[in-house]
Structures are given as C-alpha cells and as structure tokens.
Amino acid sequence: MTPTRQRATRQGGAVREALRAAGGFRSAQDVYAALRSDGDTVGLSTVYRHLQNLVDEGVVDVIHTPDGEATYRFCGGADTRRHHHHLVCRDCGRTEEIAGPAIERWADAVAQQHGYVDVDHTVELFGRCPSCASAE
Incomplete structure (x- = not known):
C-alpha cells in the first residue's frame, strides 16, 4: 500500500520543524511541549496525527524505547531515506x-x-x- 501524501498545513509544518530541531528521538509529548513553549496552539492529537503522517511519508523514523514509549526522529535528508x-x-x-x-x-x-x-x-x-x- 502506497502512502497518500497529506496536504501541507501550518500545524504539520510546525510539527516537522520541531522534530527536525530536536535532533534525536522525541516523544509526541516532547514535540507537543516544545510547540506549546514556542507559543503554538496545536493540540496533542494533531501532533500525533502529523507525526504518523511523517512516518508514512518516510521522513520520520519511529522506535519504541525499552519501556515501550513511541519516539520519533526526523530522518528526511536525501541520504537518510535509505x-x-x-x-x-x-x-x-x-x-x-x-x-x-x-x-x-x-x-x-x-x-x-x-x-x-x-x-x-x-x-x-x-x-x-x-x-x-x-x-x-
């Protein structure tokens, strides 16, 4: 099944940029907190939805920590899509x-x-x- 490209939104861009700026793996809660501290009014469910969209696009990797929490990392550079x-x-x-x-x-x-x-x-x-x- 080929992922469908979602339309670009301000909130999706904000989630993408917050994750890119974070550098390493971060939970959805971490991304949400970073956005809120920057004054963004995005909701937590929106953060989860956009993170999943980015995973589906292949630009974000998701792993589960040893305690089972899903964490996300921007890996969208041309050399990291491999x-x-x-x-x-x-x-x-x-x-x-x-x-x-x-x-x-x-x-x-x-x-x-x-x-x-x-x-x-x-x-x-x-x-x-x-x-x-x-x-x-």
Missing part, C-alpha cells in the same frame, strides 16, 4: 544512524529459508553515549 538502524543513548537521546549489512544478510536468509517475501525489520540499539558515560 534503510538504516539507530544507536540511541538511553540518557540524553543522542542518536547515530548505523548501517547493518550483517543484519540485512541475516534477515534475507531467514526470510528465504521460510519462504517469506516483502520482509521488513527494525533493529535499534540502546546504550550510553561517550558524554553520558564519562559524566559519572
């Missing part, structure tokens, strides 16, 4: 985009072994970045 994974600091949220050729080969082999096609996957690594680890 398939990638993330290494995320569980303290500060710093994120590195990483390639995983061994993971890709393994996923393809497992799918082929079981006769599956059109397989997709996500792999997210969580740890502590050098700055947070040295701050102890």
Whole structure:
C-alpha cells in the first residue's frame, strides 16, 4: 500500500520543524511541549496525527524505547531515506544512524529459508553515549 501524501498545513509544518530541531528521538509529548513553549496552539492529537503522517511519508523514523514509549526522529535528508538502524543513548537521546549489512544478510536468509517475501525489520540499539558515560 502506497502512502497518500497529506496536504501541507501550518500545524504539520510546525510539527516537522520541531522534530527536525530536536535532533534525536522525541516523544509526541516532547514535540507537543516544545510547540506549546514556542507559543503554538496545536493540540496533542494533531501532533500525533502529523507525526504518523511523517512516518508514512518516510521522513520520520519511529522506535519504541525499552519501556515501550513511541519516539520519533526526523530522518528526511536525501541520504537518510535509505534503510538504516539507530544507536540511541538511553540518557540524553543522542542518536547515530548505523548501517547493518550483517543484519540485512541475516534477515534475507531467514526470510528465504521460510519462504517469506516483502520482509521488513527494525533493529535499534540502546546504550550510553561517550558524554553520558564519562559524566559519572
């Protein structure tokens, strides 16, 4: 199923820019709070809707933290639309985009072994970045 492009709105643009400015993965609540602190009157349900639209467009990645919360990160640059994974600091949220050729080969082999096609996957690594680890 091909995602349908949503019409551009002021609120959608504000959500996109707030997420782009945030840099790392942020929850919908974080994006909402940033918008509100900037004086934007966007509602929380609107933030969720626009985040999902951005995920559907392929410019935002969503991952679930170890405690299950959905978090979002703008990955819409031309070089980041390729398939990638993330290494995320569980303290500060710093994120590195990483390639995983061994993971890709393994996923393809497992799918082929079981006769599956059109397989997709996500792999997210969580740890502590050098700055947070040295701050102890």
